[in-house]
Amino acid sequence: xxxxxxxxxxxxxxxxxxxxxxxxxxxxxxxxxxxxxxxxxxxxxxxxxxxxxxxxxxxxxxxxxxxxxxxxxxxxxxxxxxxxxxxxxxxxxxxxxxxxxxxxxxxxxxxxxxxxxxxxxxxxxxxxxxxxxxxxxxxxxxxxxxxxxxxxxxxxxxxxxxxxxxxxxxxxxxxxxxxxxxxxxxxxxxxxxxxxxxxxxxxxxxxxxxxxxxxxxxxxxxxxxxxxxxxxxxxxxxxxxxxxxxxxxxxxxxxxxxxxxxxxxxxxxxxxxxxxxxxxxxxxxxxxxxxxxxxxxxxxxxxxxxxxxxxxxxxxxxxxxxxxxxxxxxxxxxxxxxxxxxxxxxxxxxxxxxxxxxxxxxxxxxxxxxxxxxxxxxxxxxxxxxxxxxxxxxxxxxxxxxxxxxxxxxxxxxxxxxxxxxxxxxxxxxxxxxxxxxxxxxxxxxxxxxxxxxxxxxxxxxxxxxxxxxxxxxxxxxxxxxxxxxxxxxxxxxxxxxxxxxxxxxxxxxxxxxxxx
RNA sequence: GGCGUGUUCGUUCAGUGGUGAGGACACCGGAAUCUCAAUCCGGAAACACGGGUUCGACUCCCGUACGCGCUACCA
Numbered sequence: 001x002x003x004x005x006x007x008x009x010x011x012x013x014x015x016x017x018x019x020x021x022x023x024x025x026x027x028x029x030x031x032x033x034x035x036x037x038x039x040x041x042x043x044x045x046x047x048x049x050x051x052x053x054x055x056x057x058x059x060x061x062x063x064x065x066x067x068x069x070x071x072x073x074x075x076x077x078x079x080x081x082x083x084x085x086x087x088x089x090x091x092x093x094x095x096x097x098x099x100x101x102x103x104x105x106x107x108x109x110x111x112x113x114x115x116x117x118x119x120x121x122x123x124x125x126x127x128x129x130x131x132x133x134x135x136x137x138x139x140x141x142x143x144x145x146x147x148x149x150x151x152x153x154x155x156x157x158x159x160x161x162x163x164x165x166x167x168x169x170x171x172x173x174x175x176x177x178x179x180x181x182x183x184x185x186x187x188x189x190x191x192x193x194x195x196x197x198x199x200x201x202x203x204x205x206x207x208x209x210x211x212x213x214x215x216x217x218x219x220x221x222x223x224x225x226x227x228x229x230x231x232x233x234x235x236x237x238x239x240x241x242x243x244x245x246x247x248x249x250x251x252x253x254x255x256x257x258x259x260x261x262x263x264x265x266x267x268x269x270x271x272x273x274x275x276x277x278x279x280x281x282x283x284x285x286x287x288x289x290x291x292x293x294x295x296x297x298x299x300x301x302x303x304x305x306x307x308x309x310x311x312x313x314x315x316x317x318x319x320x321x322x323x324x325x326x327x328x329x330x331x332x333x334x335x336x337x338x339x340x341x342x343x344x345x346x347x348x349x350x351x352x353x354x355x356x357x358x359x360x361x362x363x364x365x366x367x368x369x370x371x372x373x374x375x376x377x378x379x380x381x382x383x384x385x386x387x388x389x390x391x392x393x394x395x396x397x398x399x400x401x402x403x404x405x406x407x408x409x410x411x412x413x414x415x416x417x418x419x420x421x422x423x424x425x426x427x428x429x430x431x432x433x434x435x436x437x438x439x440x441x442x443x444x445x446x447x448x449x450x451x452x453x454x455x456x457x458x459x460x461x462x463x464x465x466x467x468x469x470x471x472x473x474x475x476x477x478x479x480x481x482x483x484x485x486x487x488x489x490x491x492x493x494x495x496x497x498x499x500x501x502x503x504x505x506x507x508x509x510x511x512x513x514x515x516x517x
Numbered sequence: 518g519g520c521g522u523g524u525u526c527g528u529u530c531a532g533u534g535g536u537g538a539g540g541a542c543a544c545c546g547g548a549a550u551c552u553c554a555a556u557c558c559g560g561a562a563a564c565a566c567g568g569g570u571u572c573g574a575c576u577c578c579c580g581u582a583c584g585c586g587c588u589a590c591c592a
Contacts, residue, residue: 011592013591013592015591015592045592047591047592048590048591048592050591051591051592108590112590115589115590119588119589123518126518126519127518127519128518128519128520128588129518129519129588130588157590177522180521180522181521182520182521183519183520183521187588189589190589190590192590193590194590197590201590203589203590203591203592204591204592223586223592224521224522224523224585224586225585225586225587225592226586226587226592227521227522227586227587228520228521228522228586228587228588229587249522251522251523251585252585252586293529293530293541294529294530296530297529297530297531297540297541298530298531299530300529300530300531300540300541301530301531301540301541318529318530318531319522319523320522320523320524321523321584321585322528322529322530324529325528325529325542325543327528327542327543328528328529328541328542328543329542330542331541331542331543332542334554334555338555378554378555384555384556385554385555385556386555387553387554387555388554388555389553389554389555447551450551451551462551463550463551476551477551478550478551478552479552480551481551481552482551482552482553484551484552485551485552485553486552491552491553492552492553493552493553493554494552494553494554495553495554496551496552497551497552498551
């Protein structure tokens with residue numbers, strides 16, 4: 001590996017859905033390791049088996065793959081495994097034994113009740129809570145006492161004999177925040193969980209030290225909630241004789257709870273989950289662009305392609321937690337899709353629809369020509385202002401479904417989308433339009449047909465005229481055109497009407513308009 | 518409670534010891550228009566508060582408020 005290569009790692013715990021924040025960190029890990037010539041590792045931190053959710057790992061992998069964030073080392077590849085902590089039991093045990101032998105760790109038989117009692121007494125006397133000093137009841141027990149408990153078959157945990165003293169402070173540097181200062185750890189933290197469980201599992205703190213050292217990780221990017229634990233980690237690295245790693249604590253992308261203002265919560269805010277973006281069918285590149293922009297504001301000013309290929313710099317990461325702005329994401333996404341050709345759009349929609357809208361796949365296969373024609377309306381290399389009506393693949397059905405006769409439901413003359421026009425007038429206009437319809441190629445001439453309907457049916461020739469004298473008319477050319485639009489598309493908004501009509505074909509146009517008669 | 522960390526337009530990302538505090542999205546108004554969307558032009562809109570330091574502070578220091586985190590055999 002080249003000088004300065006960063007080996008990064010993501011440690012997802014399979015306790016539920018993948019949070020967008022996890023994707024964000026993975027993006028940083030992947031980017032920084034790639035750009036420094038290092039490696040990016042995914043190590044599943046499944047040491048809390050009680051909370052484990054089945055299938056979570058597969059779901060994570062799918063999600064990361066969708067966004068093109070693929071590790072160099074993981075379960076199925078890499079020479080530093082295993083990459084599941086639950087399969088590294090013997091490795092942890094080896095280090096624990098060595099620490100025990102050197103008296104840098106010890107067995108603790110304190111029960112839950114005893115610990116709760118210690119905490120309660122500390123709180124009552126306003127002392128810092130924790131297992132330290134005189135509260136560390138098993139720290140200095142004699143070998144005989146320990147042996148007695150062992151013989152009695154009592155379960156125990158292994159605790160780290162912290163070298164920290166009261167009042168001591170440590171400072172360390174953070175790649176994002178600069179120098180940070182904190183009081184030193186003096187808690188004899190648990191490093192190996194209960195002896196009556198199998199497999200014997202380490203706590204996060206211990207696994208972090210052992211795994212990251214063994215996997216030659218040298219840059220740990222993680223959420224800022226870990227800042228308080230750094231002094232503990234530093235002690236662990238030092239007593240194990242490991243070289244310290246560099247830390248980068250990033251601001252949380254969003255909060256999962258908290259009553260005030262705009263914190264995202266798992267329950268109330270579906271956009272907290274990565275699956276939300278995949279299900280909706282946001283193009284991966286749009287999401288990447290957005291996330292990279294959040295990390296480094298400078299990247300948000302760049303054109304998409306350039307931003308995706310520019311390296312992210314930890315120095316430029318913000319320290320305050322941003323909130324995810326879906327409207328902004330949709331805007332980015334709409335801009336991106338607007339640059340794509342019909343072919344590219346269909347090719348992107350199909351894999352998405354395979355999972356989330358199978359019927360659509362079939363339709364696109366059977367009606368590919370029609371789909372291409374529909375997507376060509378006001379779109380393509382020769383169009384100055386391409387339509388931006390697709391932000392995500394799930395928009396296709398509502399925005400373009402009407403082009404397909406199989407998906408279109410005929411509109412009646414009393415439909416509310418007609419804006420309250422008298423059904424009798426609707427019927428008369430539709431009949432007149434249909435009876436005289438010419439499937440003209442020229443847009444102006446085609447619209448001439450709608451103009452021809454104005455006077456006899458009581459519509460003003462232009463909106464201004466109508467505004468001047470609203471009682472004299474049913475509406476203006478605006479309303480008349482809208483009537484035809486709703487008839488043809490079932491929507492009050494649609495691409496250029498003439499282009500729609502040409503795409504649908506004469507028979508289909510007549511069929512739809514006649515439904516209003 | 519203790520410790521840590523943060524606070525710039527509605528949102529987001531910038532930024533400087535002396536600035537007209539910038540961009541983007543959203544919003545409002547206008548142009549154009551057969552409807553949307555898009556486009557073009559314009560507008561409103563922010564340095565949490567209080568003390569210092571300084572000729573001068575949004576920027577540096579201290580404090581307060583508020584948010585968030587840690588204080589677990591959760592990560």
